Amino acid sequence: MTDPVAISQEAQRFVRAFEGAGAELIDTDVLQPAEVLLDLYGEDMRARAFVSSDPLRGEVMLRPDFTVPVVQMHLAGGASQARYTYQGKVFRQQADGSDRPAEYQQVGFELFNGDNPVDADAEVFALFDRLLTPMGLRAATGDIGILRAAVMGLETSENRRAALLRHLWRPRRFRALLERFSNPLPARAPVSMIDAPEIGLRSRAEVEARLAAQAEDACVAAISAGQAELVDIILGLKEEAPIVLSHLNDLVVDMPAIAPAVASFSARLDALSARGIDVETLAFEASYGRTALEYYDGFVFGFYAPDRPDLPPVATGGRYDALTRALGGSEAPRAVGGVIRPGLIVELGLAP
């Protein structure tokens, strides 16, 4: 059993460091309404969170993370630019047979509406790097924005691009869809409206609309082998950041649609460099963060103990503009942030 007092002290140390970086200390309720979290994250969240109920408040969850309540608080406050830090327990059901704790401390730092997103990404990463790299932890980075751009660059119908984007975070279904769209569709027996009664909320008009969409989709040309291969190449990129950048610059020739995403990746490396990060040795993995919560939609990062692959990452973070938009609409502020698990630092014997 890791000493809870040592963990709290370590958490406090990070809070002070984040306050030193300009963050305001905030707190959130432990009991969160389940509805919002379920609507955002779906059933997977129910498998991960502890759900309870209250006769008046309905279904509630023990806080599975801070991000959603922090975004809600920021939106309600109406402030523009802000930096926050918080510290407290989160509660997660662990997989069957896992001996990882179901409740643990998190300390977080969130930055809303930085002057420019690339520089905000760099600010947050450099802050975590300054605290964690001296402990011997190693950083991993990725950029979901590049994957998004690659899918958006596919020469196919808008519907097919949307279907692929929706499953960016579910690698297996993404693969199945890409496969499906890269081959001529098997001929489908013509369906006629049978006289079964219309029951339920989904109306006959919705069924007809999808039949029409399917008929239209059947006429869409298959994604070319070359384009599908480009997506595969991008998904497989995993090297030091500058090497990945040079690969991506080559790929822009074949897929001009990724140019803006590659340009902001390049600008982020410059911004990181300006903040003292040695980008020459920075690990970059295009698929990094793909199986994490699906609201990370740009820069993503994590910090690991290199010799302990059995442990979860000590810190994770990234840009989650899609989450602030889901909660606050299209005018919502952009945001980037991350969390540290002080319990893991104590467990690893890295606390000073």
Next chain:
Amino acid sequence: MSLKLGVPSKGRLMDKTFDWFTRRGVDMRSSGDGREYVATSGIEGLELVLLSAGEIPRELGAGRIHIGVTGTDVVRDRLPSWDTQVAEIAPLGFGHAELLIAVPRFWVDVDTLHDLDAVAAAFRRTHGHRLRIATKYHRLVREFLRAQGVADYRLVDSQGATEGTVRNLTAEAIADITSTGETLRANHLKPLSDGVILKSQATLFKSRKASWDTDTRETLAVLLERVGLSG
């Protein structure tokens, strides 16, 4: 110590269980007028414990009964890492059923999980909430849909009359146990062609968590010998 055998306490599953054992020379009968939840067997040291079939997995997992008869579906749904808690002794050849996903029959555009996933995305855009699937098998359905990469749905709890939830507008699709499909048809539903989550049947399970001593081991050996399951 006597060997505790959990058996279903009512309905067809109880009748079939009693039949199965009785035909194999283990006379099982409920006492009194059938309302009293006591039953006897013809084997010394074998104690029958009448339980709701849905509670038998929990009792096996807690080790309060040594062996029990229940469906593979409830064991897999109710017991996390079920095979660390119980072991299958033998399927009993009755109580066959499939846990499957079904949608309204007039959804002529939907045949597979791929279709269901696409419809879920469109449904959410149109109606502003996730497509609801009514079930009582939350764990099994969620794990199945996650493994298959289906998104934008949500499970709603239904402990009975699940086939009626679509008509009653409390769900758009269902995941339920069906043995013949008649109830589905009667409620204007059809199964997805690749939506079978689990095939289940009544099975004799052994608890890995119960305390097993010489007496209970011997009684189990006698019982299995008698019903033809030894060796």
